[in-house]
Amino acid sequence: MHSAKMSSPVNVIVVGVGNRGENYSDYAVIYPDRMRLVGIADPRDFARKKIQERHKVASENTFDDWRCIVEREKFADAVLICTPDRLHKDPAVALAKKGYHILLEKPMAVTEDDCSEIVETCIQSKVILTVCHVLRYDPVIHKIKVLIDRGVIGDVIHIQHLEPVGFYHFAHSFVRGNWRNEAESSFALLAKSCHDLDLINHWAGGRRCIKVSSFGSLSHFRKENKPAGAGNRCLDCPVEGDCAYSAKKIYLDQVKKGHNGWPVSVICSNSVPDIESVTEALRTGPYGRCVYECDNDVCSNQVVNMEFEGGLTAALTMVAFTEEICKRRTSIYGSKGELTYDGHEIKVFDFLTSKTTKQTADMNVPGNFSKGGHGSADYHLIDSFIAAVMNKNPALIRSGPEETLASHKLVFAAERARLENRVVFCDEQKS
DSSP states (O other): OOOOOOSSOEEEEEEOOSHHHHHHHTHHHHOTTTEEEEEEEOSOHHHHHHHHHHHTOOGGGEESSTHHHHHSOOOOSEEEEOOOGGGSHHHHHHHHHTTOEEEEOSSSOSSHHHHHHHHHHHHHTTOOEEEOOGGGGOHHHHHHHHHHHHTTTOSEEEEEEEEEOOHHHHIIIIIISTTSOTTTSOOHHHHHHHHHHHHHHHHTTTOOEEEEEEEEEOOSOSGGGOOTTOOSBGGGOTTGGGOTTOHIIIIIHHHHTTOOSTTHHHHOTTSOOOHHHHHHHHHHSGGGBOTTSSOOOSOSEEEEEEEEGGGOEEEEEEESOOSSSSOOEEEEEESSEEEEEOSSOEEEEETTTTEEEEEOOOOOOSGGGGGSSSTHHHHHHHHHHHHHHHHTOGGGOSSOHHHHHHHHHHHHHHHHHHHHTSOEETTSOOO
């Protein structure tokens, strides 16, 4: 927990009140003495009004367009930008210039130049920039970095990291959903795994990545894999009962069991999710489409190989087809021992003593944060940001501008390597 020096709460505007924006806003309900939500911008009436009522935000500070905030005199300390990926850069740059501290959803932006512009603007404007590399704030994952820095496995020689997206999570987000199409959002490695390359870069401890290669493609979720006799929508499909990716199974059956959180909450953006609204969403909306008949084009599986200064090597695997949802698995091999993380706990095997020790961390957090997808990590992220703004101390955040930009550049280099089918040297100029 961070102690605050300022007596009054940090006044915050949230731009984009979808799943992420609503999550972070809840911090103000738990700690009204630390954070107060004073402004909202979102084009969707239902989403905007829901948050406005929950936080009692004045109507004159509730907008359907973030540009209205820029036109006003500065009326808050900070802005939480939780818009879709392609809509990050413009509000981040404009609001930083107005002097607002910025919490920015990842990825920062969808091009390297835009990422650089955001960082430069925040530095020039002397505002705190926190990018939501939420995994850094996960208490157990944070402990990995602490153990490496303590030298428990000696020099880090190799990092092996798996991002298991989850079979129905991938179908929800990257086949039917907001991140399915690169032209509308961004490529999968940026949208899903910039977290993971950021962690690898973080664990490398200041050693610069020298070169990178990458391979991957879109597997399975293609028209040629559509089962014989299948319909274009799950609700009308005669073979839906035999399909692991059935929207009826993923959404409607869950609502019938009383589950109306993610991912069901996402598909009814204009109403509360119930049997009627979910049925209608599946009948007419994007989430009811056959997974083999969507306009998806992003990779379902990708590997990235990296070499860092001093001979450290690292490998990332991102794959859609897993039971676990986003429960990363990591093995870090050092000169004195081996560290493994299975998504739940850390084990360290010491070469000298041949003993294994286990490490966990306290994952308990207040309010609804314990129920969210990133759970306690979301809580520690917003808690750190609010403390940094309160104390005027950027050192309280774990994902500041320069390091975040370096890890984003690594993502762009990896995707360039995949597309151009070659090894990319990280210091070469991009074409």
